[in-house]
Amino acid sequence: MTITPWWRDAVIYQIYPRSWADADGDGIGDLPGITARLPYLADLGVDAVWLSPFYTSPQNDAGYDVADYRDVDPVFGTLDDFDALTARAHDLGLRVIVDIVPNHTSSEHPWFRAAIASPPGSPERARYLFREGRGESGELPPNNWQSKFGGRAWTRVTEADGRPGEWYLHMFDTSQPDLDWTNPEVRDEMQDVLRFWLDRGVDGFRIDVAHGMIKAEGLPDIEADLADDDSADPTSRLPMWDQPGVHDIYRDWRRIADSYAIEGEDADRILCAEAWVLPGEALARYVRADELHQSFNFEYLMTPWLAADLRETITHSLAQAAAVGAPQTWVLSNHDVVRHASRLGYPQRPGLQKIAGIGPESPQPDAVVGLRRARAATTVMLALPGSAYVYQGEELGLPEATRLPDDSRQDPTFARTSGASIGRDGCRVPVPWQAGEPSFGFGPSDRSWLPQPAEYGELAPDRQRGVSGSTLDLYTTLLRLRRDHRLGRGELTWLDGQPDDVLAFTVSSPAGAVTVLANLGATPVELPADAVIVVASSEIEPVRLLGSDEAVWLVARPAVAEPSARD
Template identity: 55%
Template structure:
C-alpha cells in the first residue's frame, strides 16, 4: 500500500481528496461517456499523483437532467456508468492502492423518475405517497398561482403544477432546483429512515464517506411563507440570510446528528469510522462551522477560499478567519479551489476580476451564487497564460494549508474552462431555466485529455465525447505532461509528495510571517516549512532556507510575480 496514512483513524483531517466527475473522467467502454471501469483503470494514476481519497460525483441511475444530481435510485449504479459489481471492484482496487472513497449524497431532492415520486403523482392529494414530497394547493381562485413566491436556484419559480388523471390542473410540487428534482419532505419520518438505509447500504460496501450535496437545504419552514422579492427576478430572494425559511433551517442540525450517529457506528470496523464533507454556501463563517461540531458532520468546504480574489490581502483574510473558526469547534479546515459547479481556476484567475475581496467587511463571499458568478465571468476576456501561472501558485498555497484539500479533476493538468461549447450541446439546466441567459456549468465538465494529439485524447478510443474537447488540449494531456518535469502535473506530484512526507504538514500550526515589501503572503507551517506567495508585479527576495518546490522557476534567486515557493527553514 502506497499511503502510510491509510489506516490512521484521523486520516480525513489532513487528506487530499481528488474529485472525479464520472461522466467526464475516463471512458472504458468507448460510448462517449465516462464510467466506473474507466475510473478504476486510472486509479494508479491517482495513486502516483499522491492523493489520499477520491470523491466520485453522483453515479446513481438518473435521467441526467442535472448531471446526475437528479437521482432515480440511491442504491444502484447508472447503466451509463456500469454496475454495482463495477463499483465494488473500484472500491476494492482503491483500498488496495491506499485510496479512500467518497461518493455523493443528494438528500434535498430526488429525480422525478424516482419510484416514490411517480407514486406521488399517481396518488391523491393528502395521501401518504404525496407526503414524501412537498405538495401544496395553489393560490388564487382556481389554484392557478404557486403556493408561494420562492425561486428555483436554476431560474424561474420553485413550483410546478401537476395534472390530475382526468386532465384537470392539480396540486403544485416544490423543487428548489430543476423542475425534474422534486424536494423531499424531511418532516415525514419515512425520509430520514430511507436515507439512514442509503448510508448503511454504501458504508457496508466499503464507501469511506459522503460529500453531502446542498447540506443546508433539507429542512423547510412548514408554513412555506413568502419571502422578500428579488427585484431582478420578480421571485423571492434565494439568499441564505439568518432565518431563511429555505436554507439552514432549524431542522438541519438534527438531520446531521442522525447521519453522524450512523457513520460513528462503523468506528470498530476494519476501515474505521466513516466521514462526511458538507457543501454549504453560508456566511458568516460562524454559521458554517456549526455544521462541523463534534456531533454533526466532520468537514465542510470552505468556499471563501474558492471565491477569494487573487491578492495577498484577501487570501490572508480568508485564512485568518477560517482556521480559528474551525479550531473553536475542533474541526479541520477544508480548502477547495474548484469543482464541477465553478469556473475552472486557470480561467478564473486569468480574468480582470478574479473573485471577492475579503478585506472588505461582509463581502458577498460564500453566500454568492456560483452559477451567476460564472455568467458574469464568461463575458470577460481571459489571459490564460496568466491564469495558469496563478493557478500553479494557488495549488501550492492550497496544499500548504492545515486541514484537508480538494483537487477537481483536470486542475492538476492546468485545464481551463471551455467557454465556447456550441449552444446546441449545452446540457446544464441553468441554460433552459434562465431563458438562455446563463450558459451554466458545462464548461468545467468537459472530458479529460489523457493521451494522443487529437480528440478524444485517450478519454475513450474513438467515440466522440459527450461534450467536445478543445483541439489544443493535445498539449495538456496527462501523457505529455508526465514526460515534462516542468509540467503542472509534475508540480502537483512534487507538492503532494512533500505534503505527505514532511511532518510540518501533518500539524495544524500556522504562523503568519511578515514579508519585506511587495504584495506577498508568507507563513510558517509547523516548525520548519515557510510558504511564500508573491501576488505582486515584481520579483521578491526569499528568506534564507532550502527551496523545496516553486510554482515557476526562480529568477536570479528571487520569486517572480504570481508565483509560490516552499522552503525548509529548520
C-alpha cells in the same frame, strides 16, 4: 498510540464520472474507466477519491436527479463494477467517497411517480412538498421562491380527473422534486441508503445541498430585498437554506457513520457537506463534534487573488474550524464553478467572487495569467493545515472550456434561463489522457459527450508526465512534500514585515517548519538568503526572485558545524 484520523489532513480528488474515463467508447465516462485509471491517482499522491453521482437516473441534471439510490445507472456500469472499483482503490491505498443527494429525488423515482398518481393529502404525496396554490382557483404558486436553475421553484400537476391540482416544490430543475424532511419515512429511507453503501465498503459521503433539506415552517415568501439576491451571503436569511433542523439530521447520520468505525484502526467513515453557507460561524456548526466531519470552504474558493483578502479568509476559516475542534477544508475548483485556471485569469477585485460561467461571447480570461496564478494558488492551498480537495484535471492545468457551442450544452441551468446563464458545462468537459489519440484518450472512440477544446491535447498526462516544471509535475511534488512535512497537521503562523501584496506564513508540524511566500503584486520579491527552496510554482532559480503571481515553499538552511580547534 493515539491515531490521528485520516480525514483530518487528507487530499481528496473529485472524479466527475461522466468526464473522467470512458471504457466502452460511447463518449460517456464510466466506472470501469475509472477503475482502469486509479493507478494514475495513486501515483499523483492523493489519499481518496470522491465520485459524483453514478446512480440510476434520467440524467436531466447529470445524475443529481436520482431515480434509484441503490443501483448504478447502466450508462456507468453495474453494482459489480462499483465493487470492483472500490476493491481496486483500496488495494492502491485510496479511500472512496460517494455523493448522496438527499434534498430531492428524480421525478422518475418510484416515490414521486406514486405521489403524482395519488390524491392530495395521501401518504405518497407527504414524502414531498406538495401545496395548494394561491389565487382564486389555486392558479398561483404557493410562494415566491425561485429555482436555483432559473424560473419559479413550483410546478403545478394535473390531477387524475384532468383538473389543475397541487403544486410541488423543486429548488432546482422541475425533474428534481424536493423531499419533505419533516416526514419520518424520508429520514428512515435515507439512513437506509447510507447503510447500503457503507456495507459495500465506501469510506464516506459528500452530501449534496447539505444546507437545504429543512425549509422554514409554513414555507413563507422571501422578503423583497432578498428575492433577487444571488450572492453567496443571504443563505442564513432565506427560508429554504440553512435552517436549524438540518443539524438534527446530521447528528443521526454521524451516529451511523461512527457505528462503522473499527476500534484501533484508522477506518473512520466520513461525511462532508456541500453547504453554501456564510458567515463562517454558520458553516462551522455543520462540523461540530457530533455532526459532520468536513464541509467545503466555499468562502475560500470565492476569495479573490489578493493578499489581504486571502489572509483574512484563511485566518477566519482556521479560527472558525478550531472553535468546534474540526479541521478546515480547502478547495479551489469543482464541477459547479469555473475552473480556477480560468477564473483567476480575470482582473481581481476585493470581495467574494462567484463567476456563473463563461461563454463564447463573454470577455475571455487571460490564459497565461490564469494558469500562473492557479499554480501559485494551489501551492498556497496545499500548504494550509487541514484537508484539501482537488478537482479532476486541475493537476493538468486544464482551463474552462469557454467556447462551447450552444447546441452542445446540457446543463439545465442554460435551458431554464434561455441562455441567460451559461451554466456549468465548461468545467465538466471530458479530461484528456493521450494527446494523439481520438478524444485525447478519454475513450477508445472519438466520441465525447461534451466537445473537448483543441488545447486540451497538449495538456494530457502523456505530454506532462516526467516533465520538470509541468503542472502535473508541480502537483505531484506538492502532494509528496505536503505528506513528508505533514503540513495538513501543522499550525499556521503569519509572518509580518512583508510587502502588502505578499502572503507570508509558516506551517509548523512535528516534521518541522515550512515557510510559504506568495507574491500577488507586480514587484519581484527577493527570497531570504538563509532559506532553501523546497518547491516553487514557477522557475525561481538561479535568480532567487519571487515574481508576480508566484509562490514558494522554503525551509531553513541546515546549519554548518563550526570547525573545532583540533581541525
